[in-house]
Amino acid sequence: MSGYIAYLVFFLIVALTYSIVVMGLNLQWGFTGLFNAGVVGFFAIGAYGTAVLTGPDRAELIGGFGLPFPVGVIGGMILSTLAALVVGLATLRLREEYLAISTFGIAISIQLVALNFDTLTGGAQGLTGIPRPLFATFGSPGAYNLFYLGLVATVAAVVYFGLQAALHSPWGRLLKAIREDETAAASLGKNPAMVRLQAFVLGSTLMGLAGGLYVGFIGYVSPMDFLPILTFQIWAMLIVGGSGNNRGAIVGAVGVWALWTMSGFAISRLLPVEYQSQGGAIQVIIIGLLIVLTLLFRPRGLIGEAQSVSRHVS
Amino acid sequence: MTTALLQVSDITAGYRPDLPILHGVSVSVSEAEMVTIIGPNGAGKSTLVKAIAGLVPISSGTVSVAGSNVTNLLTHKLATASIAYVPQTANVFTTLTIDENLKLGASTLSKAEGARRIAMAYDNFPVLQKYRSHKAKVLSGGQRQTLAVARALLTEPRLLMLDEPSAGLSPLMVSEVFERLKSLVSTGVAILMVEQNVKAALAISDRTYVLAEGRNRIDGPSSELAGDSQVATIYLGAGGRKR
Amino acid sequence: MLQALADGILTGSIIALGAIGLTLTMGILRFANFAHAELITWGAYMALGVLAITGVFAGPIGPFSFGLPLILATLVAAVLTAALALVVDYLVFRPLRSHTNHMTVVFSSFGVSLLVRMVILLIFGGSAEYYSDELQIAVRLMPGLRVMPDHLFTLGLTLVIVIALHFFLQRTRLGLSMRALAENPDLVRINGIDTRTVVRWTWIIGAALAAVAGVLYGMTVQLRPEIGFQLLLPLFAAAILGGVGNVFGAVVGGLIVGLAESFSVLFIPAGYKMAVPFIILLAVLYVRPSGLFGGMRGGAK
Numbered sequence: 035m036s037g038y039i040a041y042l043v044f045f046l047i048v049a050l051t052y053s054i055v056v057m058g059l060n061l062q063w064g065f066t067g068l069f070n071a072g073v074v075g076f077f078a079i080g081a082y083g084t085a086v087l088t089g090p091d092r093a094e095l096i097g098g099f100g101l102p103f104p105v106g107v108i109g110g111m112i113l114s115t116l117a118a119l120v121v122g123l124a125t126l127r128l129r130e131e132y133l134a135i136s137t138f139g140i141a142i143s144i145q146l147v148a149l150n151f152d153t154l155t156g157g158a159q160g161l162t163g164i165p166r167p168l169f170a171t172f173g174s175p176g177a178y179n180l181f182y183l184g185l186v187a188t189v190a191a192v193v194y195f196g197l198q199a200a201l202h203s204p205w206g207r208l209l210k211a212i213r214e215d216e217t218a219a220a221s222l223g224k225n226p227a228m229v230r231l232q233a234f235v236l237g238s239t240l241m242g243l244a245g246g247l248y249v250g251f252i253g254y255v256s257p258m259d260f261l262p263i264l265t266f267q268i269w270a271m272l273i274v275g276g277s278g279n280n281r282g283a284i285v286g287a288v289g290v291w292a293l294w295t296m297s298g299f300a301i302s303r304l305l306p307v308e309y310q311s312q313g314g315a316i317q318v319i320i321i322g323l324l325i326v327l328t329l330l331f332r333p334r335g336l337i338g339e340a341q342s343v344s345r346h347v348s
Numbered sequence: 349m350t351t352a353l354l355q356v357s358d359i360t361a362g363y364r365p366d367l368p369i370l371h372g373v374s375v376s377v378s379e380a381e382m383v384t385i386i387g388p389n390g391a392g393k394s395t396l397v398k399a400i401a402g403l404v405p406i407s408s409g410t411v412s413v414a415g416s417n418v419t420n421l422l423t424h425k426l427a428t429a430s431i432a433y434v435p436q437t438a439n440v441f442t443t444l445t446i447d448e449n450l451k452l453g454a455s456t457l458s459k460a461e462g463a464r465r466i467a468m469a470y471d472n473f474p475v476l477q478k479y480r481s482h483k484a485k486v487l488s489g490g491q492r493q494t495l496a497v498a499r500a501l502l503t504e505p506r507l508l509m510l511d512e513p514s515a516g517l518s519p520l521m522v523s524e525v526f527e528r529l530k531s532l533v534s535t536g537v538a539i540l541m542v543e544q545n546v547k548a549a550l551a552i553s554d555r556t557y558v559l560a561e562g563r564n565r566i567d568g569p570s571s572e573l574a575g576d577s578q579v580a581t582i583y584l585g586a587g588g589r590k591r
Numbered sequence: 592m593l594q595a596l597a598d599g600i601l602t603g604s605i606i607a608l609g610a611i612g613l614t615l616t617m618g619i620l621r622f623a624n625f626a627h628a629e630l631i632t633w634g635a636y637m638a639l640g641v642l643a644i645t646g647v648f649a650g651p652i653g654p655f656s657f658g659l660p661l662i663l664a665t666l667v668a669a670v671l672t673a674a675l676a677l678v679v680d681y682l683v684f685r686p687l688r689s690h691t692n693h694m695t696v697v698f699s700s701f702g703v704s705l706l707v708r709m710v711i712l713l714i715f716g717g718s719a720e721y722y723s724d725e726l727q728i729a730v731r732l733m734p735g736l737r738v739m740p741d742h743l744f745t746l747g748l749t750l751v752i753v754i755a756l757h758f759f760l761q762r763t764r765l766g767l768s769m770r771a772l773a774e775n776p777d778l779v780r781i782n783g784i785d786t787r788t789v790v791r792w793t794w795i796i797g798a799a800l801a802a803v804a805g806v807l808y809g810m811t812v813q814l815r816p817e818i819g820f821q822l823l824l825p826l827f828a829a830a831i832l833g834g835v836g837n838v839f840g841a842v843v844g845g846l847i848v849g850l851a852e853s854f855s856v857l858f859i860p861a862g863y864k865m866a867v868p869f870i871i872l873l874a875v876l877y878v879r880p881s882g883l884f885g886g887m888r889g890g891a892k
């Protein structure tokens with residue numbers, strides 16, 4: 035396999051992993067109107083949860099249960115679900131801003147735990163040597179990556195079709211009804227806060243799932259992989275792809291991740307060493323501009339389908 | 349009484365561009381005239397007064413006051429156009445005191461003039477005087493209505509628009525409010541009033557418009573409509589269950 | 592113990608200053624502005640920029656580490672911060688306000704916060720900066736309690752600003768219009784008041800307060816592009832704890848958050864200090880979402 039193709043495979047694995055996060059966020063924002071300002075937190079919980087459950091036993095660590103990968107991922111998802119319940123139960127009956135603020139808070143708290151709870155998370159070093167599922171079965175890293183791409187693509191496809199089915203089920207129609215006229219839905223005996231909670235929690239669970247897949251692929255976790263900027267990147271993917279549109283979510287994930295990596299390459303090639311840190315800032319500014327300008331001028335997204343599913347695109 | 353004080357001509361308006369609520373509604377009010385608008389729930393009565401007040405966008409048709417065009421008026425210029433408006437709901441600031449509510453109503457006036465008129469309002473409505481430093485949320489429904497009207501009159505408007513001023517009032521209070529409005533008309537103020545209390549409305553107003561499903565249905569001198577069987581039909585026919 | 596108390600009050604008064612501006616804009620303009628923290632950073636750096644450009648050096652006043660130049664620089668910074676807030680409101684928030692989902696504005700403020708932070712990083716670089724390299728001598732108030740004169744100044748200034756703001760909101764026409772706007776914007780317009788003017792003044796006041804908070808923070812700690820980002824959660828916690836829109840509440844909330852942070856190190860590792868505001872926030876939302884003193888509008892929808 036030539037270097038380029040190997041890189042492309044690597045790139046797609048990461049992009050498709052993120053696309054699962056974006057679909058989770060789309061359920062929250064695009065279809066329910068809930069602002070999650072701490073996406074990275076739920077992603078990180080899934081990743082750390084998986085790492086702790088599947089990692090090798092080490093004397094100085096609490097975790098390292100060496101459980102099978104699927105068990106680890108499910109465990110990570112459950113942890114993300116619990117975290118979502120904690121903030122969701124506190125806020126979903128209140129003003130919508132409070133959910134945003136709380137999710138922002140939980141992401142920061144999770145980052146602190148990752149950095150400081152050394153015996154569980156490995157602190158700043160993180161946890162290394164997390165087994166990659168079925169790694170021994172494949173002869174070469176290249177073949178393994180191809181396999182993993184297939185795995186992530188399959189999971190992303192399952193999530194995509196699962197979400198589409200859910201959105202067209204009675205539950206999905208209820209979600210839509212609540213979005214369009216909360217009072218009317220409430221008068222029909224539905225509990226809007228409950229339905230919103232379900233959507234929020236399910237979205238966060240998907241973020242946890244993506245976190246588990248991410249760990250399985252790179253084989254370690256460290257706080258550096260879960261910086262707040264990731265929340266903005268995921269948001270940019272959603273907004274660019276067009277919120278309220280799951281196909282757009284996938285396209286947005288790949289597109290924005292491509293833009294991010296390419297701008298990173300360009301900066302590392304073109305900018306002199308002493309300006310590299312400013313280069314990083316420029317990269318982030320591109321993300322910020324993408325979000326704000328798309329909201330202002332292309333509220334339906336840049337590359338998503340034109341058809342409007344979301345109420346934000348009136 | 350040649351040109352109307354308020355002339356609403358053939359307006360289309362709604363909360364969303366793709367969903368008009370009013371379809372070509374026309375209404376006129378002359379100087380010192382009392383006009384009521386009646387109609388079943390959801391007929392668009394409130395939407396009509398809101399559109400005149402610039403709170404709901406008008407997509408076609410015109411509104412003019414004393415001959416000058418005020419279509420899609422910026423709401424804060426109502427007072428300049430000599431109009432005062434009391435909405436159907438949330439028509440006082442419950443978190444502010446009575447006094448502060450009145451001060452806000454006088455904010456287009458000079459401080460001295462505002463103070464003078466607020467003092468007059470307290471004379472006219474003693475109940476407000478009594479609670480002047482209380483938050484308006486302690487007021488009863490009728491007292492709130494009084495405060496809202498007192499506030500609206502501070503700018504000495506030529507046209508007063510009231511959206512269901514009798515809602516939630518006891519029959520005794522209703523007749524008191526209507527008496528007060530009548531005496532206001534006799535001082536030269538024109539009134540455009542939305543009412544659910546059809547009988548009382550027809551009894552005291554000069555002319556009445558019946559609105560249903562966002563369209564003019566019948567209008568004419570109130571005394572004539574009072575005996576009109578069609579008015580009742582529109583109410584029942586359009587599914588209204590009101591008195 | 593005593594020292595933790597003093598430190599807590601200092602951090603608390605800075606949080607309080609920032610939270611006043613946030614609670615005002617949250618209550619009156621009805622949205623949680625994630626970019627408020629970046630107004631704080633911007634204000635702090637603008638003052639630094641003014642100091643650097645003018646290069647005026649006059650000695651510090653009395654026991655404080657700063658002199659007239661920093662005070663002037665703060666005034667300029669307040670103006671520049673207000674300008675930034677007005678520009679952002681005009682370019683971003685105002686066009687999005689008409690959206691059916693008002694969270695779109697909140698989300699856009701999230702994007703704006705990132706942009707402002709990165710622009711500051713580009714202009715000023717990422718390393719820590721200081722307004723002055725004067726060494727300050729701590730004053731010993733009693734055994735076991737030393738405070739910097741600057742810190743006392745910060746506390747005093749917070750109190751002065753709160754009282755002034757209270758009178759402004761209670762006694763002036765503009766203040767009255769602001770409180771009214773928090774309850775019912777349409778009715779404010781019906782009363783003949785141009786809400787756009789009131790909105791503009793709310794931004795100006797909120798941003799100016801943010802700038803002052805930024806300078807005080809920079810004076811007592813150090814300047815980094817992330818200071819606002821790190822303050823955001825404490826600010827929200829303080830504003831919600833005190834009741835959104837409630838100025839006194841924001842001050843009490845700020846002090847509680849500051850004290851809780853500084854006392855927390857007695858019980859939990861210092862690394863978790865930043866999570867304390869989140870715990871407080873969650874507790875408030877579960878137990879008493881309208882805040883300790885109730886807000887201009889309640890916490891419920």
Ligand SMILES: Nc1ncnc2c1ncn2[C@@H]1O[C@H](COP(=O)(O)OP(=O)(O)OP(=O)(O)O)[C@@H](O)[C@H]1O
Nearest residue numbers: 363369387388389390391392393394395396436544
């Ligand atoms: N803020 C709003 N946004 C969208 N639609 C609205 C809004 N307010 C009213 N409507 C719709 O406009 C239509 C007319 O409402 P309007 O309030 O004008 O009726 P009304 O004649 O005043 O009724 P009522 O007697 O109950 O006060 C209704 O179908 C209503 O659902």
Ligand SMILES: [Mg+2]
Nearest residue numbers: 393394395436
């Ligand atoms: Mg009505």
